[in-house]
Amino acid sequence: MAGAAFDEMNGSGSGTDGVRPPYEALSAWLKQQPPEFFNTRRSQAELFFRRIGITFAVYGENETSERLIPFDIIPRLLTKAEWSFLERGLKQRVAALNAFLKDIYGPQECIRAGIIPADLVYRNPHYRLEVKDIPIPHDIYVHVAGIDIVRVGPNEFYVLEDNARTPSGVSYMLENREVMMRLFPELFARHHVAPVENYPDALLATLRSVAPESVARDPVVALLTPGRYNSAFYEHSFLADKLGVELVEASDLFVKDERVYMRTTQGPTRVDVIYRRIDDDFLDPLVFRPDSILGVPGIMGAYRAGNVTLANAVGTGISDDKAVYTYMPEIVRFFTGEDAILKNVPTWRCREPEALSHVLAHLSELVVKEVNGSGGYGMLVGPHASKRELDEFTRKLKHNPENFIAQPTLSLSTCPTFVASGVAPRHVDLRPFVLSGADEIRIVPGGLTRVALKEGSLVVNSSQGGGTKDTWVLDG
Amino acid sequence: MLSRTADSLFWLSRYSERADFVARILDATLRLTTLPQSYSGGRNEWESALASAGNVELFRSLYSVANEDTVRDFLAFNPRNPSSIRSCIETARENARSVRTALTSEMWDDLNCAWLEMKKYDNDISQEEFARFLDWVKRVVLTIDGSAYRTMLRNDAYWFTRLGSAIERADNTARILDVKYYLLLPETERVGGSLDYFQWTTILREVSALTAYHWVYRESVKPWLVADLLILNRQMPRSFANCYEILVRYLDLIADAYGRRGPSQRIATGMRARLSSSSIDEIFSRGLHEFVTEFIDENNRLGLAIAEQYLS
Numbered sequence: 001m002a003g004a005a006f007d008e009m010n011g012s013g014s015g016t017d018g019v020r021p022p023y024e025a026l027s028a029w030l031k032q033q034p035p036e037f038f039n040t041r042r043s044q045a046e047l048f049f050r051r052i053g054i055t056f057a058v059y060g061e062n063e064t065s066e067r068l069i070p071f072d073i074i075p076r077l078l079t080k081a082e083w084s085f086l087e088r089g090l091k092q093r094v095a096a097l098n099a100f101l102k103d104i105y106g107p108q109e110c111i112r113a114g115i116i117p118a119d120l121v122y123r124n125p126h127y128r129l130e131v132k133d134i135p136i137p138h139d140i141y142v143h144v145a146g147i148d149i150v151r152v153g154p155n156e157f158y159v160l161e162d163n164a165r166t167p168s169g170v171s172y173m174l175e176n177r178e179v180m181m182r183l184f185p186e187l188f189a190r191h192h193v194a195p196v197e198n199y200p201d202a203l204l205a206t207l208r209s210v211a212p213e214s215v216a217r218d219p220v221v222a223l224l225t226p227g228r229y230n231s232a233f234y235e236h237s238f239l240a241d242k243l244g245v246e247l248v249e250a251s252d253l254f255v256k257d258e259r260v261y262m263r264t265t266q267g268p269t270r271v272d273v274i275y276r277r278i279d280d281d282f283l284d285p286l287v288f289r290p291d292s293i294l295g296v297p298g299i300m301g302a303y304r305a306g307n308v309t310l311a312n313a314v315g316t317g318i319s320d321d322k323a324v325y326t327y328m329p330e331i332v333r334f335f336t337g338e339d340a341i342l343k344n345v346p347t348w349r350c351r352e353p354e355a356l357s358h359v360l361a362h363l364s365e366l367v368v369k370e371v372n373g374s375g376g377y378g379m380l381v382g383p384h385a386s387k388r389e390l391d392e393f394t395r396k397l398k399h400n401p402e403n404f405i406a407q408p409t410l411s412l413s414t415c416p417t418f419v420a421s422g423v424a425p426r427h428v429d430l431r432p433f434v435l436s437g438a439d440e441i442r443i444v445p446g447g448l449t450r451v452a453l454k455e456g457s458l459v460v461n462s463s464q465g466g467g468t469k470d471t472w473v474l475d476g
Numbered sequence: 477m478l479s480r481t482a483d484s485l486f487w488l489s490r491y492s493e494r495a496d497f498v499a500r501i502l503d504a505t506l507r508l509t510t511l512p513q514s515y516s517g518g519r520n521e522w523e524s525a526l527a528s529a530g531n532v533e534l535f536r537s538l539y540s541v542a543n544e545d546t547v548r549d550f551l552a553f554n555p556r557n558p559s560s561i562r563s564c565i566e567t568a569r570e571n572a573r574s575v576r577t578a579l580t581s582e583m584w585d586d587l588n589c590a591w592l593e594m595k596k597y598d599n600d601i602s603q604e605e606f607a608r609f610l611d612w613v614k615r616v617v618l619t620i621d622g623s624a625y626r627t628m629l630r631n632d633a634y635w636f637t638r639l640g641s642a643i644e645r646a647d648n649t650a651r652i653l654d655v656k657y658y659l660l661l662p663e664t665e666r667v668g669g670s671l672d673y674f675q676w677t678t679i680l681r682e683v684s685a686l687t688a689y690h691w692v693y694r695e696s697v698k699p700w701l702v703a704d705l706l707i708l709n710r711q712m713p714r715s716f717a718n719c720y721e722i723l724v725r726y727l728d729l730i731a732d733a734y735g736r737r738g739p740s741q742r743i744a745t746g747m748r749a750r751l752s753s754s755s756i757d758e759i760f761s762r763g764l765h766e767f768v769t770e771f772i773d774e775n776n777r778l779g780l781a782i783a784e785q786y787l788s
Contacts, residue, residue: 227574228573228574237576237577240577241576241577246477246478246481247577248478249480251480252478252479252480262478263478263479263480263788264477264478264479265477265478265479265482265632265636265730265734265786265787266477266734266736
């Protein structure tokens with residue numbers, strides 16, 4: 001598998017077609033460096049992370065180093081042309097996601113038109129009847145989206161997953177760049193790298209633009225965190241700091257007369273926009289989970305009354321569901337009138353009899369996923385599966401086909417990565433962050449590149465040996 | 477600013493100030509106990525250290541005797557004592573962590589490093605190492621305070637840290653006087669008595685004012701002047717008078733910024749007026765102990781008023 005992968009520096013897996021143009025300067029530079037250079041720079045990078053990111057190192061309470069996500073010092077490069085293609089595709093896709101959510105929580109024309117089966121919506125655990133027909137400020141649901149993209153060839157990109165709830169990782173995008181600029185000023189001098197540091201400004205502009213229409217003054221924005229024991233707390237405090245908004249916990253907020261206030265040293269202060277980094281389930285114990293202590297009682301009342309904007313909106317989880325994902329090409333066409341610029345990974349919906357028989361016949365070549373599963377649970381990787389596992393999945397598929405989808409095993413592209421044996425190709429993906437405001441869709445050029453550090457591994461998750469890289473969009 | 481943020485800033489300063497105070501008590505007591513018995517008067521200085529630092533009942537429930545080993549353990553290292561140096565540093569850092577964004581990175585670094593470093597220390601260290609540990613604690617608090625002074629914006633966040641330090645300092649000084657007031661009463665003065673001299677200088681050391689005393693009074697140590705220095709002298713950083721100067725100043729800045737005055741401003745201003753119109757003779761004639769007890773109560777009342785007005 002790994003041998004056949006497209007390498008973003010050397011082209012095809014064999015490496016015979018020579019260095020691709022965008023990587024020429026980097027490749028030459030890599031060859032010039034003495035062998036010990038990368039080790040020195042890597043330990044410097046780690047030191048920088050400890051310093052600027054020391055907080056996420058110590059949050060786990062049980063000590064430092066293992067809490068740092070490995071950082072690879074070799075950047076991943078994208079050309080301006082590649083990026084503009086991705087950017088157009090991302091804008092189109094997120095616009096479609098917003099229109100889709102507005103529709104399924106409103107007139108439901110896409111269901112009537114047969115674009116998506118009704119039961120996939122109604123029986124979906126992420127579909128929130130509580131917000132059906134509730135007007136949402138400016139009709140925007142997914143204010144912050146993280147779209148996971150993989151590449152398999154020079155011009156072949158696929159969307160692997162839409163993260164439309166509370167996507168995280170943007171602090172790594174920003175911190176990685178910060179560290180790279182300190183470590184390799186000479187590399188930045190040789191490349192024209194589009195900046196990402198304006199992300200917090202873009203996020204703030206987005207959040208301010210979606211304040212309820214009734215807010216006449218300067219809107220007050222706050223970031224709601226589950227608190228310092230949450231694994232992403234570092235990112236929450238980092239962003240609040242860069243945005244210059246209050247980082248609030250549930251106990252800092254209260255609702256009176258369907259309005260949300262925070263407790264401040266000057267008395268109660270109205271809050272208009274809440275960038276919430278807690279899940280729907282925990283938002284309001286009066287409406288969702290009654291045992292939630294992370295939530296604010298009454299906040300849904302204020303939301304329904306249109307007195308506060310929640311970003312992202314309640315109920316966006318349905319659009320990052322794996323079964324709904326398979327309908328994205330149709331959803332994009334229905335709501336934008338155009339074909340999707342960014343392709344989905346070809347997917348068989350096992351709920352459809354023809355697809356099911358194809359999947360059963362080719363099980364050993366495919367990846368089978370549970371529609372509501374996450375984190376790799378309930379997943380079959382055909383090429384690596386034993387006879388017993390294949391048999392077991394055959395049984396499961398026949399018994400409950402609508403619970404599964406199947407995809408080909410994709411050969412993710414590789415990028416040069418510094419590992420124990422030196423610079424070697426490793427598989428990567430990309431998560432750009434898309435911001436939807438009332439005025440425009442904003443995307444800073446770049447995103448978070450995750451890299452599977454183990455040779456041949458396709459798993460980029462940090463929990464399973466994944467690391468991150470700085471992503472450079474070359475401007476000209 | 478969020479009330480919770482102000483609360484954390486206030487308490488992180490209080491606890492870091494308290495760590496310094498406990499270190500000073502331990503330092504002064506160690507010095508006193510190294511003197512020959514005839515100088516220290518044969519009292520159990522460790523009992524007295526305990527009384528000054530407070531929480532005697534908790535101590536009794538954890539240890540059977542008060543000696544160097546147990547008091548050292550209780551005041552410096554025991555996590556079950558909320559005012560032990562270890563607990564103070566942990567609580568200060570815990571407060572800092574929850575309001576990370578309200579702090580400068582320098583302040584966070586100092587608190588976090590202190591917390592990491594504190595893990596290395598335990599009561600199994602020698603007297604010499606312990607003395608170095610106390611120096612370290614004092615230096616850490618200086619650094620934290622210095623970072624706040626040098627790096628924080630001069631806005632309400634900074635003002636609340638100053639309020640926390642000042643109210644804690646006032647309380648600490650008052651506690652020492654509450655425990656040792658009898659040493660300062662005129663009837664205990666004996667001409668040429670060396671015994672009390674060392675007690676007085678110990679009090680001065682506990683508030684790091686021994687050198688200051690000589691500069692201010694240019695006299696040998698006299699008990700009423702010690703009381704004057706600790707209570708009424710505005711030049712003395714840890715005196716009641718100076719603490720209330722600071723409290724009034726920062727409470728006024730907060731009131732101006734927020735456009736509203738309240739009970740905390742009234743209580744602080746009232747106490748400052750009382751301190752500036754008193755003389756040490758009056759205080760002695762009306763009863764030093766009563767005066768100190770009243771001060772402690774009033775200082776607590778101010779703490780509650782600040783909490784009520786801003787921190788909840």
